[in-house]
Amino acid sequence: MDLAAILARIGAEMAAAPDRGRVADYIPELARISTEPFAMAVCTAEGETFTTGAAETAFSIQSVSKLFTLAIALGRLGDQLWTRVGREPSGLAFNSILQLEHERGIPRNPFINAGAIVVTDAILAGHQPREVLGELLRFLREAAGEDDIHINKAVAASEQATGDRNLALAHFMRAQGNLLHDPVLTCGTYFHQCAIEMSTRQLARAGRFLMNAPTMPRMLAPGRVRRINALMMTCGHYDGSGDFAYRVGLPGKSGVGGGILVIAPGRASIAVWSPGLNDQGNSKLGTLAVERLARATGWSVFG
Numbered sequence: 001m002d003l004a005a006i007l008a009r010i011g012a013e014m015a016a017a018p019d020r021g022r023v024a025d026y027i028p029e030l031a032r033i034s035t036e037p038f039a040m041a042v043c044t045a046e047g048e049t050f051t052t053g054a055a056e057t058a059f060s061i062q063s064v065s066k067l068f069t070l071a072i073a074l075g076r077l078g079d080q081l082w083t084r085v086g087r088e089p090s091g092l093a094f095n096s097i098l099q100l101e102h103e104r105g106i107p108r109n110p111f112i113n114a115g116a117i118v119v120t121d122a123i124l125a126g127h128q129p130r131e132v133l134g135e136l137l138r139f140l141r142e143a144a145g146e147d148d149i150h151i152n153k154a155v156a157a158s159e160q161a162t163g164d165r166n167l168a169l170a171h172f173m174r175a176q177g178n179l180l181h182d183p184v185l186t187c188g189t190y191f192h193q194c195a196i197e198m199s200t201r202q203l204a205r206a207g208r209f210l211m212n213a214p215t216m217p218r219m220l221a222p223g224r225v226r227r228i229n230a231l232m233m234t235c236g237h238y239d240g241s242g243d244f245a246y247r248v249g250l251p252g253k254s255g256v257g258g259g260i261l262v263i264a265p266g267r268a269s270i271a272v273w274s275p276g277l278n279d280q281g282n283s284k285l286g287t288l289a290v291e292r293l294a295r296a297t298g299w300s301v302f303g
């Protein structure tokens with residue numbers, strides 16, 4: 001299989017795509033970004049890396065960070081985490097408030113905002129926000145094997161200034177006894193984790209441990225990695241998760257910065273970035289590009 005040629009073709013097709021989606025405009029710093037860029041990077045189990053497009057440009061990883069905080073929380077707390085957050089797809093928008101009251105402050109899964117806020121709250125126990133963010137950056141740098149990964153302070157401030165919905169989720173969970181810390185402290189940490197910037201190539205490298213391949217960095221026990229992949233498949237694209245599984249057939253986690261990390265278990269870690277989003281808040285061209293990659297490679301887990 002000529003992955004370099006497949007990526008070059010997808011890159012050219014995406015550069016010419018007329019309908020590029022709309023950037024997330026509810027975070028002012030993200031609203032300023034153009035829908036022009038496209039990048040894809042593939043790290044294979046054999047240790048090769050292929051890229052196309054603006055793969056060295058850093059972008060806001062946003063909710064893709066939820067994957068890594070979940071990995072840290074599971075490593076630290078184990079299955080105890082599941083008393084505070086569920087493992088079912090929500091079928092609702094990532095920032096929905098509706099379900100949370102009905103389910104008494106236990107979010108459906110760790111990838112919607114409420115669930116990720118609980119996960120961050122859990123790893124804050126006994127630590128300062130600075131320490132948690134330091135641990136997250138260390139985890140990412142070790143997973144990627146690169147040090148140049150940072151938080152964009154302007155994006156974090158922009159989220160903080162407009163984060164009323166997330167604060168509402170946190171306050172409600174606090175009222176239900178499912179938040180250990182002050183909502184402002186937990187959300188402040190969450191906003192900073194979302195504001196981490198990485199390049200598409202760095203993100204693909206950071207995802208290598210999720211391949212569960214013997215040649216790849218081992219950050220978690222294989223059983224945990226398998227379960228994180230299951231959650232990515234069922235919940236990684238919010239109310240677009242079913243459509244992503246149908247079209248791509250691989251576990252993935254998206255963010256409103258337009259990034260998606262996709263895993264072909266045992267085969268490859270794939271990152272894609274294009275800032276324009278679809279109606280569910282997932283990268284429009286990113287989804288199309290991984291759909292084409294999965295078709296060209298036959299990597300869908302469904303054969």
Ligand SMILES: NC(=O)CC[C@H](N)C(=O)O
Nearest residue numbers: 062063094113194255256
């Ligand atoms: N889906 C996302 O990427 C959402 C993350 C964003 N920081 C928010 O809280 O709204």
